[in-house]
Amino acid sequence: xxxxxxxxxxxxxxxxxxxxxQAGLPAGSNRRxxxxxxxxxxxxxxxxxxxxxxxxxxxxxxxxxGVLDAVARxxxxxxxxxxxxxxxxxxxxxxxxxxxxxxxxxxxxxxxxRSLQWxxxxxxxxxxxxxxxxxxxxxxNRLAQAFYAPVYASPQQPPNIARFQFLDPASHEFYPDWDMxxxxxxxxxxTEAGRNPYDKELHDLIGELSTRSDEFRTRWGAHDVRxxxxxxxxxxxxxxxxxxxxxxxxxxxxxxxxxxxIYAAEPGSPSEEALRLLSSWAASQEPGTRxxxx
Numbered sequence: 001x002x003x004x005x006x007x008x009x010x011x012x013x014x015x016x017x018x019x020x021x022q023a024g025l026p027a028g029s030n031r032r033x034x035x036x037x038x039x040x041x042x043x044x045x046x047x048x049x050x051x052x053x054x055x056x057x058x059x060x061x062x063x064x065x066g067v068l069d070a071v072a073r074x075x076x077x078x079x080x081x082x083x084x085x086x087x088x089x090x091x092x093x094x095x096x097x098x099x100x101x102x103x104x105x106x107x108x109x110x111x112x113x114r115s116l117q118w119x120x121x122x123x124x125x126x127x128x129x130x131x132x133x134x135x136x137x138x139x140x141n142r143l144a145q146a147f148y149a150p151v152y153a154s155p156q157q158p159p160n161i162a163r164f165q166f167l168d169p170a171s172h173e174f175y176p177d178w179d180m181x182x183x184x185x186x187x188x189x190x191t192e193a194g195r196n197p198y199d200k201e202l203h204d205l206i207g208e209l210s211t212r213s214d215e216f217r218t219r220w221g222a223h224d225v226r227x228x229x230x231x232x233x234x235x236x237x238x239x240x241x242x243x244x245x246x247x248x249x250x251x252x253x254x255x256x257x258x259x260x261x262i263y264a265a266e267p268g269s270p271s272e273e274a275l276r277l278l279s280s281w282a283a284s285q286e287p288g289t290r291x292x293x294x
Contacts, residue, residue, distance in 0.1 A: 003058070003060075003091045003092055003107055003197060004057065004058025004092075004149035005058060006057065006058075006088060006193075006194075006197075007055075007056075007058040007059075007060050007088050007092065007225055008056060008057060008058040009221075010072075010084070010085070010088065010223045011055065011056045011075070012056065012063070013222065013223040014075045014077060014081065014223075015035050015041055015056075015075060016033070016034040016035040017038050018035050018036050018075060018076055018114065018159060019035060019036075019118060020036065020040070021124075021135055022076065023036060023040065023044060023074075023076070025040055029273070032139070036075075037247075038052055038053055038056060041071070041074050041075065042144075044073070045067070045071045045073070045074040047067065047070065047071075052176050055067075055257060057070065059092075060088060060089040060092040060093065061089075061092045061093040062084075062090075062093055063089055065086075066113070067084055068086055068089055071085070072085055079227060080187075080191060080225045080226045080227045081192075081225055083194075083195075083225075083227075084190075084191060084194040084195075084225040087194035087195045087197075088194050091194070091197040094237070096177070110138060111138075111139075112130065112138065112139035114138060116130070117139060120139055120140060120141040121141050121142070122146075123141050123143075123262060124141075124143070124274060125264065125275070126143060126245070126262055126263045126264040126265065127140070127141065127143045127146075127147040127148070127245075127263040127275075128140065128141045128143070128145035128260070128262045128263070129141070129148070130252070130255075130258055130259075130260050130261075131258070131259055131261065132259075133159040133163070133186065133188070133189070133191070133192030133195065133196060133199075133258055133259075134160065134162070134189070134192065134199070134201060134202050134205055134259060135160055135188065135189065136158040136159070136160050136161075137151065137158055137159040137160070137161065137163040138158060138258070141225055142279075142282050142283075143275070143278065143279055143282060145282070146238065146278050146279070146281065146282035146285075147235075147241075147263070147278060148149065148161075149237075149238070149239070150164065150168070150171070150174050150238065151164045151171045153170075154168065157248040161185065162185050162186075162189060162205065162206070162209065163200055163205070163208075163209070165181060165182055165185045166182070166185075166212070166215060166216045167209070167212055168211040169211060170238075172240070173236055173238070174235060174236060174237070175234070175235065175236075176242070177234065178233055178234050181233075182215060182216075182219060183219060183224070184226065184228060186216060186219040186220055186222075186224070187224045187225050187226040187228075188203070188226065188228055189205075189206065189220075189227065190220065190223065190225050191227070193206065196202065196227065196253070199209040205221065205247055210226055211264075228249055228251045229248070230246075230247065230248050230249065231246070232244060232245065232247070233245060234247045236276070237278065239277075239278060239281055240274040240275075240277050240278045240281070241274065242268075242271075243265070243267055243271045243274045243275065243277075244265070244269070244271045245263040245264060245271060245280075246263070246264050246265075246266070247262065247264075248261070248262055248264075249261045249262050250262075259260040259283075
């Protein structure tokens with residue numbers, strides 16, 4: 001797979017974000033590019049301008065981990081961006097010493113083993129679910145199915161959070177801070193594309209969203225990546241209203257490429273009470289007949 005375009009656009013986008021002042025360099029005059037010049041990045045990384053220019057043209061095959069580290073420091077890449085750069089190098093060079101084992105792409109036919117579903121069902125106080133890097137919801141406890149009822153309402157299976165985010169008008173109500181959620185969603189997909197460049201279903205999803213959503217296409221072009229492990233989010237659920245939840249995302253050792261996420265409300269908060277109401281509502285519904293009204 002030739003990923004030169006991806007490498008080129010990623011490095012150019014990161015270079016454009018670093019000002020000379022941030023890099024401890026004089027700004028000078030007559031700067032014709034946003035951010036740093038190639039020559040400045042090369043000097044900061046202690047490589048020749050010719051060599052760095054070659055890298056920025058997308059030629060990462062055979063590049064050592066030491067050089068990648070130097071470029072990452074010069075561009076002030078955060079942890080997620082640095083990992084993405086190494087993943088791009090892995091895709092460019094299948095025999096490089098920096099290669100990590102390729103993550104298995106979970107197909108649409110993947111189903112959870114029984115013990116995983118038992119573990120999810122044992123979580124009763126908050127939504128718990130498993131997703132892949134394409135944002136497919138692959139397994140969930142009852143509360144997560146109720147919580148993501150607007151996503152599960154999609155006729156396309158498996159339910160996909162990214163498709164819901166950008167193609168379903170209901171997402172604008174479900175996500176009060178829609179722009180923030182959209183940024184995070186695209187950054188997760190961009191990170192997955194770097195980690196798993198051979199996933200045809202991921203490429204198909206990106207193509208679909210790029211064709212059908214201007215909002216997605218603009219964000220995809222920004223080349224932002226991120227790790228999404230912990231934090232808090234506010235949702236507006238159609239049954240119980242506003243809910244603020246903390247989350248923890250755990251990489252699954254037995255299933256590389258999958259993430260187990262658990263949401264929890266602050267004890268004693270209105271959001272905790274909202275989850276209790278949602279749980280009661282979910283228990284009152286027959287499987288497959290949930291309606292998005294109280």
